[in-house]
Amino acid sequence: MSRKIYSLLFYLLLPALLLRLLWRGLRAPDYRQRWGERFGYYSTSGRAVTLWIHCVSVGEFVAAIPLIRSCLTEGEVLVTTMTPTGSARVRAEFGDQLQHVYLPYDLPAAVSRFLRQFSPSMGVVMETELWPNLFHGCRSAEIPLLLANVRLSQRSYEGYQRWVPGLVSEALCAVTWAALQSEADAQRLAALGMAEDKISVTGSIKFDLTLPAEVGVQGVALRETLGVERPIWIAASTREGEEEAVLMAHRALLRQLPDALLVLVPRHPERFNRVARQVEAAPFHLSRRALGEPCEAGTEVYLADTMGEMMLLYSAVDIAYVGGSLVPTGAHNMLEPAALGKPVLFGPHRFNFAEISQLLINQGAALEVADAAMLTETLRTLFLHRERQQQMGQQGLRVVAQNRGALDKLLAGIRAQQRKKSAGVG
Numbered sequence: 543m544s545r546k547i548y549s550l551l552f553y554l555l556l557p558a559l560l561l562r563l564l565w566r567g568l569r570a571p572d573y574r575q576r577w578g579e580r581f582g583y584y585s586t587s588g589r590a591v592t593l594w595i596h597c598v599s600v601g602e603f604v605a606a607i608p609l610i611r612s613c614l615t616e617g618e619v620l621v622t623t624m625t626p627t628g629s630a631r632v633r634a635e636f637g638d639q640l641q642h643v644y645l646p647y648d649l650p651a652a653v654s655r656f657l658r659q660f661s662p663s664m665g666v667v668m669e670t671e672l673w674p675n676l677f678h679g680c681r682s683a684e685i686p687l688l689l690a691n692v693r694l695s696q697r698s699y700e701g702y703q704r705w706v707p708g709l710v711s712e713a714l715c716a717v718t719w720a721a722l723q724s725e726a727d728a729q730r731l732a733a734l735g736m737a738e739d740k741i742s743v744t745g746s747i748k749f750d751l752t753l754p755a756e757v758g759v760q761g762v763a764l765r766e767t768l769g770v771e772r773p774i775w776i777a778a779s780t781r782e783g784e785e786e787a788v789l790m791a792h793r794a795l796l797r798q799l800p801d802a803l804l805v806l807v808p809r810h811p812e813r814f815n816r817v818a819r820q821v822e823a824a825p826f827h828l829s830r831r832a833l834g835e836p837c838e839a840g841t842e843v844y845l846a847d848t849m850g851e852m853m854l855l856y857s858a859v860d861i862a863y864v865g866g867s868l869v870p871t872g873a874h875n876m877l878e879p880a881a882l883g884k885p886v887l888f889g890p891h892r893f894n895f896a897e898i899s900q901l902l903i904n905q906g907a908a909l910e911v912a913d914a915a916m917l918t919e920t921l922r923t924l925f926l927h928r929e930r931q932q933q934m935g936q937q938g939l940r941v942v943a944q945n946r947g948a949l950d951k952l953l954a955g956i957r958a959q960q961r962k963k964s965a966g967v968g
Contacts, residue, residue, distance in 0.1 A: 543709050545674050549650055559647070570812035572626030579644040582655030589641065592617025593956075594662035596645055599628040601875060602668040605691060605748050607635060608949050609666075613956075614639055620660055627811060627849065634850050648673040657683050664960060666690050670698065674713045681716035686959050689720040690952055691747050692727055695893045699730040711735030719959055721952050724897050742955060745948035746898060748877045754853060757882075761857025768803060768837045768844065768858060773925040776805040776846075776855055779874040780865035785817055787868050789824050789843075791917040796842060798922050803837070805859055807846045809866070809874070814847035821845060856882050860931060861924055863887040863917065873899065880907055880938030885924055885931050887911055901945075907938035 567574035578584070593613050597603035603623060613619055614636075621636070622645035623629050632642045641660070646652035653675050665680055665687045680687040702710045714736040721744040722728040728741050768774055777788040785808070792804040808817045814832070821828045821843050829835040832847040846855050856862055862879035866872050867889035876886045876899060886908035892899040902908035911917040924931050 543706050545678060545709060545712060548674055548706075548709055552647070552649055556647075566812070570626060570810070572630075575626075576644060580647055580652075581649070582646040582652035582659070584643055584659055589618055590661040590663075591620040591641060592663050593666065594620040594622065594660065594664070595666045595668065596622045596671065597628060597632075597668045598671055599623060599625040600631050603628050603631050603635075604875070605751070606668050608750050608752050609690070609747060609952060610636070610640070611752075612949070612953055617663075620662060630849060645676075648675045650675050650679070653679040657685065664688065664956070664963065666956065670694055672702075672710055672713050674709050677713040677716035686718040686963055687716055688956060688959060689717055690956075691723060691744075691948070692720055692731065693723045693746070693894065694727045694730045694734075695896060696730070697893055699734065702734055707734070719955055721948075721955055723948075726897070742951070744951035744955065745945060747948045747952055748875060748898070749942055749945040750947070750949035751877060751881055751942075753881060757853050757857050760854050761882075764854060764858040768805070769801075769839070772801050772803050773799050774803045774805060774859045775861040775863060775921055776807065776859040776879075777863045778807045778852060778856070778865055778879070779809040780806065780817075781809050781869050781871045782813070784865055784869045785820055787914040787917070788863070788865075789821065789826070790914040791921070792826075792843065793824070794915070794918040795921055799925055801839075802921075802925070803841065804843045805846055805855055806843055807852065807855060807865075811847070811849060814845070818845055818847070853878060853882070856884055859884065861885050861887065861921060863911075867891045868911075868913070868917075876902060876908060877942060881942045883935035883939045885909075885934035886938060887917065887920060889913075889917075902938065902941060905937050905941050907934055907941050909934075 563573050595606060595610060597606050610619060610621060619640040621632050621640055621642050623632060624645055646656050657679050662685055665685055668690050670692055677687060711734060714734060717740065720731060720736060720741050722731060722741060723746040725743055728743050732738050732741060780788055795802050808814055818828060818830060826842040827840050828843050828845060829837045829841045830845045830847055837844050856879045862884045864873050864876045864886060866874045870891045872894035873888045873892040876888055876895060879886050880902060886902060888899060889911055903910060909920055911920050
């Protein structure tokens with residue numbers, strides 16, 4: 543497929559995209575806002591930026607926070623996202639310290655307006671976001687474009703090879719330098735057409751996550767409100783269809799440990815009310831954090847229907863199940879609970895964290911559960927053997943500590959590319 547055909551198809555699909563925005567806006571009003579930005583029209587004049595960093599949503603942004611902080615002192619920074627939840631996290635974390643807008647749809651005119659508006663000296667795209675028109679626009683405008691913290695699963699690689707190999711190869715020709723998480727990722731990217739001399743394996747910056755200074759103290763305080771002596775586990779970032787299995791596991795666990803508490807954190811805020819109704823219909827005794835409802839002795843499920851508190855919630859529980867992994871959407875970041883010394887559980891759908899999850903398993907920091915029944919049994923075993931909990935938590939801390947350093951390598955690569963541009967080296 544050529545880029546012209548791709549653009550034509552994108553234009554033809556615009557009505558469907560707009561209908562999807564409207565549909566999502568029925569449940570999450572933020573999707574009805576700032577439509578102009580999605581087409582490259584911005585209400586502010588914008589300042590020319592030294593570094594533009596694109597993070598499609600919350601997960602990518604959270605991983606990029608240390609990188610962004612390191613770059614704030616070196617010039618004007620622009621952060622783009624594609625989702626309202628990602629946008630909200632950027633504002634909550636950085637406020638007015640940087641510029642933030644939505645990245646426009648990958649349409650030639652919209653991309654041109656975006657690049658003219660902000661004139662970035664350099665662009666950094668987090669993980670594996672390949673946008674042919676955006677990449678072509680950067681190349682035409684002579685804007686160095688870097689890919690950071692790239693992971694390319696076997697499934698994604700095969701999809702690119704099957705459907706759009708030429709389009710991907712053309713996009714990769716516009717990339718100045720790519721920092722990959724693993725050798726396997728590097729081999730797949732090279733097979734898609736990325737020049738090997740532009741590829742570096744730097745590791746995952748997710749290992750370089752920084753814990754808020756106050757998270758420990760706040761976690762102890764939250765634990766006191768939840769119940770110090772109770773066995774407490776969290777199901778974090780659960781996806782559509784996953785809560786059913788989680789609640790089934792918790793129901794079975796309560797038959798053996800009647801004072802157990804589940805902290806349930808759905809992935810998307812527009813699902814909070816639906817999940818609350820699902821919990822009450824099960825039925826469980828529910829308390830909702832956003833409503834300020836107390837977690838009483840009889841509370842069985844504590845719905846954490848808030849944003850930006852995941853590390854606090856992890857710090858207050860005993861065991862962490864990381865969602866997206868009992869349904870085929872792909873697991874979320876299991877290094878966050880590991881960095882807090884919590885035993886980590888996840889389901890079999892961990893293709894997007896394949897290397898990291900296997901490392902945690904191999905080092906005794908995590909366990910894979912196949913279904914709700916196995917989740918129940920694993921939770922019961924860990925709650926009844928606290929020393930096993932502690933051993934897994936300590937192994938998680940060790941894995942995170944031993945694999946830090948990717949951020950420094952990534953920053954060194956970015957600065958090397960900035961020096962090349964200043965020196966006029968192509």
